[in-house]
Amino acid sequence: MLSGIGAVYPFTRLKRQANRVQRSVYRALPELTALMAAEMAAGNPPDKALERSAEWGGPLAVLMSQVIEEGRASGRPIFGRGELPGALMQVVDRYDLPALRAFASQIDLAARKGAAGPELMEGLARTLIIEYKDKSLRQAESLENRLAIPSVLFFFLPFLFVLLAPLVIPLLSILCDG
Numbered sequence: 001m002l003s004g005i006g007a008v009y010p011f012t013r014l015k016r017q018a019n020r021v022q023r024s025v026y027r028a029l030p031e032l033t034a035l036m037a038a039e040m041a042a043g044n045p046p047d048k049a050l051e052r053s054a055e056w057g058g059p060l061a062v063l064m065s066q067v068i069e070e071g072r073a074s075g076r077p078i079f080g081r082g083e084l085p086g087a088l089m090q091v092v093d094r095y096d097l098p099a100l101r102a103f104a105s106q107i108d109l110a111a112r113k114g115a116a117g118p119e120l121m122e123g124l125a126r127t128l129i130i131e132y133k134d135k136s137l138r139q140a141e142s143l144e145n146r147l148a149i150p151s152v153l154f155f156f157l158p159f160l161f162v163l164l165a166p167l168v169i170p171l172l173s174i175l176c177d178g
Contacts, residue, residue, distance in 0.1 A: 021059050028060040028104050030128040036107065037121035046111035049121075050088070063100075067091045079111035103128070122125065152158045 025079030032053050054064035071078045071087035080086040092104040110120035 024058060024098055025060050025063070025097065027132070028058050029099065030125065030132045032056070032060055032064070033107070033121065033125040033128050037118065040110075040118040046107070046117060050078060050107075063091065071111040079108050081112075091099070130138050 034048070035053045035056060036049040039052050040046060044052070047174045050064055052070055054061050054068055067078060067088050070076075074087065076084075076087045076090070079089050080089060086104065086108060088104050089108060092101055095101075095165055106124050107121070113120055
């Protein structure tokens with residue numbers, strides 16, 4: 001049994017770390033979008049806005065840095081042109097993260113729109129922020145339900161034991177002696 005636990009532990013630990021990174025990427029999407037929207041509203045082109053957002057930090061910034069480096073190394077544009085997908089979509093397609101893929105395709109679309117791009121990015125940032133707040137509120141509301149079983153196990157059962165132990169111990173001693 002111990003060897004089974006030892007064999008499974010590295011995989012569960014890796015899965016837990018991957019889930020943590022995935023959650024931080026999802027949390028960072030609205031921030032990155034808002035940053036890119038601000039950069040594009042200031043007159044910077046979308047690829048420059050993406051480069052500046054990669055300087056911000058976090059796992060999503062690491063991914064954006066990877067997009068920029070891969071685009072430079074392959075000579076492929078960061079955003080798609082015509083039928084040719086850009087480096088952003090190429091890198092994002094490697095990961096099984098639907099929200100990240102949707103984010104990348106929306107940014108790619110905003111970058112292709114030219115002058116309408118900043119307005120699209122602002123709308124996208126606003127939408128992602130609202131979705132994130134809504135998801136956070138739903139998770140906060142379900143927190144009470146998720147904490148019911150641990151609170152019973154760690155608070156109610158020990159309290160019940162402390163209350164019933166003085167009554168049960170004399171009964172057990174009488175039953176065992178008799």
